[in-house]
Amino acid sequence: MPEQMKMIQCVVNGRKETLCVDVRESLLDMLRNRLGLTSVKKGCEVGECGACTVILDGETIDSCIYLAAWADGREITTLEGLLGPNGELTRIQEAFLEEGAVQCGFCTPGFILSAEVLLRRGEKLSREMIRKHMAGNLCRCTGYENIVNAVEKVNRERNE
Amino acid sequence: MVVGKSVPRVDGYEKVTGRAMFTADLAPGNCLVAKVYHASIANGRVTAIDTSQAEQIEGVVKVVTFQDVPKISYPTPGHPWSVETAHQDRADRRLLTGRIRYYGDDIAAVVAENEVAASRALRAIKVTYEEYEPCINPREAMKGTKPPVQEECPDNILAKSEYEIGSADQALAQAAIVVEGKYETSIVQHCHIEPPVSYAYMDKGRIVVVTSTQIPHIVKRVIGQALGIPWGQVRVIKPYIGGGFGNKQDVLYEPLNAFLTTQVGGRPVKLELTREETFANTRTRHKIYYDLKMGLDAQGHIVARDMLAVSNQGGYASHGHAIAANGATSWRHLYQVPNVRARAYTVYTNTPVGGAMRGYGIPQYAFAAEAITDDAAVKAGMDPYDFRMENIQKGYFADPWLKPIAANTNGVAECMEKGAAYIQWKEKRKKYAGQTGNIRRGVGMAIFSYKTGVWPISLEIAGARMVLQQDGSVTLMVGATEIGQGADTVFTQMTAETLNISMEKIHIQTVQDTDVTPFDTGAYASRQTFVTGTAVRECAEKLKEKILEYAKELLWERRRALQTSARETEEVPGADGGTAPDSASWLPADLCDGCIVNAAGDVLLALEELAQESYYSLRHSSAITAEVSEQVKKNSLSFGATFAEIEVDIALGKIRVLDIINVHDSGRLINPRLARMQVHGGMSMGLGYGLAEQLLLDEKTGRVLNGNLLDYKLPTMMDTPDLTAGFVELEDPVGPYGNKALGEPPAISPAPALRNALLHATGVAVNEIPLSPQRLIAAFEKAGLLSASVGNGSEGKKEDGADV
Numbered sequence: 001m002p003e004q005m006k007m008i009q010c011v012v013n014g015r016k017e018t019l020c021v022d023v024r025e026s027l028l029d030m031l032r033n034r035l036g037l038t039s040v041k042k043g044c045e046v047g048e049c050g051a052c053t054v055i056l057d058g059e060t061i062d063s064c065i066y067l068a069a070w071a072d073g074r075e076i077t078t079l080e081g082l083l084g085p086n087g088e089l090t091r092i093q094e095a096f097l098e099e100g101a102v103q104c105g106f107c108t109p110g111f112i113l114s115a116e117v118l119l120r121r122g123e124k125l126s127r128e129m130i131r132k133h134m135a136g137n138l139c140r141c142t143g144y145e146n147i148v149n150a151v152e153k154v155n156r157e158r159n160e
Numbered sequence: 161m162v163v164g165k166s167v168p169r170v171d172g173y174e175k176v177t178g179r180a181m182f183t184a185d186l187a188p189g190n191c192l193v194a195k196v197y198h199a200s201i202a203n204g205r206v207t208a209i210d211t212s213q214a215e216q217i218e219g220v221v222k223v224v225t226f227q228d229v230p231k232i233s234y235p236t237p238g239h240p241w242s243v244e245t246a247h248q249d250r251a252d253r254r255l256l257t258g259r260i261r262y263y264g265d266d267i268a269a270v271v272a273e274n275e276v277a278a279s280r281a282l283r284a285i286k287v288t289y290e291e292y293e294p295c296i297n298p299r300e301a302m303k304g305t306k307p308p309v310q311e312e313c314p315d316n317i318l319a320k321s322e323y324e325i326g327s328a329d330q331a332l333a334q335a336a337i338v339v340e341g342k343y344e345t346s347i348v349q350h351c352h353i354e355p356p357v358s359y360a361y362m363d364k365g366r367i368v369v370v371t372s373t374q375i376p377h378i379v380k381r382v383i384g385q386a387l388g389i390p391w392g393q394v395r396v397i398k399p400y401i402g403g404g405f406g407n408k409q410d411v412l413y414e415p416l417n418a419f420l421t422t423q424v425g426g427r428p429v430k431l432e433l434t435r436e437e438t439f440a441n442t443r444t445r446h447k448i449y450y451d452l453k454m455g456l457d458a459q460g461h462i463v464a465r466d467m468l469a470v471s472n473q474g475g476y477a478s479h480g481h482a483i484a485a486n487g488a489t490s491w492r493h494l495y496q497v498p499n500v501r502a503r504a505y506t507v508y509t510n511t512p513v514g515g516a517m518r519g520y521g522i523p524q525y526a527f528a529a530e531a532i533t534d535d536a537a538v539k540a541g542m543d544p545y546d547f548r549m550e551n552i553q554k555g556y557f558a559d560p561w562l563k564p565i566a567a568n569t570n571g572v573a574e575c576m577e578k579g580a581a582y583i584q585w586k587e588k589r590k591k592y593a594g595q596t597g598n599i600r601r602g603v604g605m606a607i608f609s610y611k612t613g614v615w616p617i618s619l620e621i622a623g624a625r626m627v628l629q630q631d632g633s634v635t636l637m638v639g640a641t642e643i644g645q646g647a648d649t650v651f652t653q654m655t656a657e658t659l660n661i662s663m664e665k666i667h668i669q670t671v672q673d674t675d676v677t678p679f680d681t682g683a684y685a686s687r688q689t690f691v692t693g694t695a696v697r698e699c700a701e702k703l704k705e706k707i708l709e710y711a712k713e714l715l716w717e718r719r720r721a722l723q724t725s726a727r728e729t730e731e732v733p734g735a736d737g738g739t740a741p742d743s744a745s746w747l748p749a750d751l752c753d754g755c756i757v758n759a760a761g762d763v764l765l766a767l768e769e770l771a772q773e774s775y776y777s778l779r780h781s782s783a784i785t786a787e788v789s790e791q792v793k794k795n796s797l798s799f800g801a802t803f804a805e806i807e808v809d810i811a812l813g814k815i816r817v818l819d820i821i822n823v824h825d826s827g828r829l830i831n832p833r834l835a836r837m838q839v840h841g842g843m844s845m846g847l848g849y850g851l852a853e854q855l856l857l858d859e860k861t862g863r864v865l866n867g868n869l870l871d872y873k874l875p876t877m878m879d880t881p882d883l884t885a886g887f888v889e890l891e892d893p894v895g896p897y898g899n900k901a902l903g904e905p906p907a908i909s910p911a912p913a914l915r916n917a918l919l920h921a922t923g924v925a926v927n928e929i930p931l932s933p934q935r936l937i938a939a940f941e942k943a944g945l946l947s948a949s950v951g952n953g954s955e956g957k958k959e960d961g962a963d964v
Contacts, residue, residue, distance in 0.1 A: 024276075038185035039178020041402070043353045044435040048869035051353055079178035093176040097168055100837045104644025105175030106354045106402025112176060127882070135878040138869060140351050140403050141644045142837060143844030144877045 008072035013081030021068040028052045030068035031078060039079035039109040050137035053110035054078050060117050079109040082116065091154050092116055099150040103141030111137045115151045125155045163657040163897045166833035170649045171642065171670060180400040183372045184432060187359045191430040192221055194420050195278040196413070197268035197285050198441065199260040202294035202510040202862030206258040206267060206287055214270060214284040219277025222423050223285070225268040226256040229419060234386040237479040238375040238409035238516065240619040240681045250318065250477035252310050255386060255416045260289065261309050261475030262510050263862040264440040271420055271429055294862040298472040298507035299449060309475055309508035316508045318473050319481035321488060325560065326499035331464035335455030339536040343450040343528035344928040346854040347472070350517055351874050354402020355433045356442055360417040362426025367418045370397045374404040374641050375682030379414050380674045386415035394418065398672040404643045406516035407443050409684040410478055439867030443515025444855055446483050447472045450528035460540040462551045464499040467491050471506040474513040481506040483514065487525025493559065493797065494572070494609040495551045510862045512855070516684060518842065519904045522610055523849060523911065527929055530606035530912035534919055544916065545585055548607060549576060564795045565611050569890040571825025572607055572799035578886050579605065579803040579823040588805065592920060598810050601818070602921025606912035607801045612901035613687040613792065620687065620792040622695035623678025626655065626703045628784040630775050632754060632768035633665040634703070639680025640692035642670050645903055646834035647688045651696045653830055654897060658700035660751045661767065679789060686901030689830060693896040695790040703786035704751055710784060711748040711756045711770055717779065719746055794894045798901040800824040802846070802913035808921045810940050813933035815851060815918065822906050823886035828898030835902055839885035842906020848875045850911030852930050
């Protein structure tokens with residue numbers, strides 16, 4: 001095997017993967033190019049916009065500035081992994097639709113995953129806490145208003 | 161009734177599941193990778209270029225330079241082509257260039273097997289330059305530079321325009337009060353989250369380009385022009401697109417991408433820009449300098465307005481003077497002014513290229529115009545709300561020369577009333593008057609008018625096609641593009657409304673393919689719901705007519721068959737075969753809830769049954785389709801207002817937005833929830849424009865200093881306050897289903913409203929945006945606020961945030 005290649009094993013969306021990756025390769029490129037998980041978007045490639053957000057061992061990361069090689073032994077969830085077996089939406093996905101939190105849809109996968117991790121904590125969230133937690137995801141279409149509304153709605157339902 | 165309802169987006173599921181496929185998601189795995197070599201000077205000429213080392217790098221397939229591309233100059237803006245030479249866009253760009261006009265200009269391109277090889281090849285290219293002094297200020301550039309930025313314009317003035325109604329000079333000389341001001345905006349960038357990306361390949365000798373664009377049919381034409389090939393040799397496909405805001409209403413790198421595939425035997429080549437390239441090498445919003453004058457009579461009525469505008473175009477024409485000219489046109493709208501003059505210049509400089517950006521010159525114009533309006537109110541001793549209410553044009557008015565541009569409905573006064581009530585204008589103007597201390601509050605407002613489409617300045621044409629499927633559902637194709645604004649959803653609503661079938665039975669094709677989808681110039685202006693909506697309505701009416709026609713034929717045949725069999729059994733229902741008045745109940749009259757009904761509303765036939773007959777009837781089969789290509793010779797002004805309440809920390813130079821509302825008169829809302837979403841997004845963009853965003857250039861080198869999302873202060877969730885959207889729904893008599901512009905207008909008035917709130921809070925008029933801390937500190941220092949407020953800053957009553 002060439003020097004710059006490395007064999008890794010990881011779990012992606014519940015499935016065990018064994019992959020030969022370039023040690024210079026980002027997790028973003030691995031997920032998109034090797035596994036065809038195109039919900040993971042490339043918006044800046046330097047960790048500024050959050051479009052490439054994925055869940056890694058329960059925490060959100062920018063997959064564009066995380067090396068594929070580092071994913072060895074880890075568990076990754078992309079937006080594709082949130083859906084139920086029959087294409088059922090999770091509650092936060094439904095809330096994004098209900099509240100009108102989606103416009104062009106390019107930043108949406110990253111936002112939903114950030115929201116999902118935040119909501120899993122189970123704590124009661126103020127609008128300011130939602131804003132603070134999700135400030136790493138940029139959106140130019142929505143002005144964030146309805147995204148905050150969607151997260152707040154699901155959080156309220158779960159804390160009633 | 162589905163028009164007027166907040167139905168869910170038709171593309172919502174695809175977007176919340178990440179299944180919506182954008183351009184980069186579709187690029188084939190064997191795509192070659194293209195990258196562009198950008199100049200490291202802002203003004204000069206390439207004297208030598210050496211690509212030999214780059215060509216030796218493993219994985220490099222092709223290197224092309226400015227010497228290898230067609231010697232053809234072409235225009236790039238997303239305007240409909242003009243068949244009149246005099247009105248054609250300026251063709252001043254080549255695929256690659258040896259004459260460098262701005263820092264980052266495109267000199268060469270490499271095509272490689274992978275990203276790494278392409279990047280290495282770029283670094284191995286050696287260029288030597290002859291450098292000229294860069295000029296980044298248009299007011300300097302219009303005095304002339306050696307050499308000029310574009311050889312065709314020796315004085316660097318791309319275009320100028322001027323008009324006068326009455327006599328501005330005379331009226332100003334006689335005015336009781338004269339107000340003057342200089343106002344400046346900043347260069348900002350669209351920052352759609354999906355960077356521009358395309359991939360190109362050849363198919364049966366033709367070039368196919370898949371690209372993230374707002375204007376597929378225009379991209380097709382411009383590729384043809386740039387490569388000097390027949391336009392039919394080009395096919396452009398637009399998948400889902402991750403925002404555009406006008407940047408993708410320009411032809412960016414698609415022509416170069418198309419050329420590159422021809423240089424590698426038609427293999428697929430992907431050209432994806434980095435974020436840094438998106439900032440420096442695509443388009444920006446023009447920075448415009450305004451010198452404004454306003455004259456008032458003793459009662460506070462505006463008697464004259466005078467404008468001098470100088471717009472910084474950058475190195476290439478792109479949308480050019482249309483931007484500054486749009487503001488000059490607006491200068492004669494909205495307010496009652498007997499004497500108006502406007503002079504506008506658009507000037508080439510060695511800076512990144514100005515193009516279309518949400519509002520097309522009106523955010524710049526409205527900042528200046530609404531700032532001086534507040535300045536005038538202050539000087540006249542009037543409340544800015546009362547001053548505006550006194551001076552606005554009420555009811556119908558039309559542009560004096562461009563007659564179709566008219567206030568067919570005019571809700572600006574109602575927008576003001578609604579906004580003022582929400583923000584508690586009168587109370588707060590009074591409460592926050594004459595504050596001292598470090599923390600002060602203020603309320604400010606701004607209003608605007610905005611034309612929906614481009615007619616009669618330019619062509620408006622839209623197309624729609626509908627096919628009745630075998631199950632009675634309808635496939636809808638439009639040439640206009642969904643770019644996130646919700647166009648596909650409102651077109652679906654309109655079709656469902658006119659055909660009176662459920663929305664689930666309308667299947668809109670979201671991908672535009674110039675080989676397949678009807679001709680339409682694309683997503684720009686605020687035209688789609690209005691212009692393409694007109695085509696969709698026409699098409700649905702045509703389809704309905706054809707359905708009823710076929711229904712009549714079918715029902716007649718059935719009736720005849722029934723009579724024949726009845727006659728055989730001697731039970732004759734109507735001897736005349738069905739034309740007698742007593743039997744008119746069989747005649748189809750309308751569509752209702754997926755059925756064909758008679759005049760009394762009784763169901764005669766299910767649409768599904770008819771549809772299947774139309775496909776497979778042995779007697780007469782003919783699939784029912786309709787298509788229209790509609791030139792729309794209509795326009796309508798829409799209106800709106802922003803009201804904002806802010807808190808200023810004088811020592812920190814920091815503005816906090818406490819509350820903000822936009823109220824719009826956009827006619828009847830086709831989908832109120834989508835409308836609110838559109839308003840939120842525009843307000844956020846307006847807040848960024850007013851408070852933080854600014855593309856910084858090095859004055860000496862012309863290089864972009866903050867071309868990334870960290871240093872360019874795009875509003876984050878934490879920077880954005882809660883946003884409130886309000887509407888005044890007046891049914892527009894010319895817009896389809898009563899609608900008019902909504903797409904761009906929300907971005908127009910927040911920035912001047914914030915500036916005017918700052919004026920109210922502090923008494924300091926800041927005439928440049930963004931209202932950044934650095935700028936505010938300087939302004940507060942100059943006004944003598946800072947030394948005083950720092951000294952007694954702790955005395956400011958922080959609990960309510962304001963000293964009253």
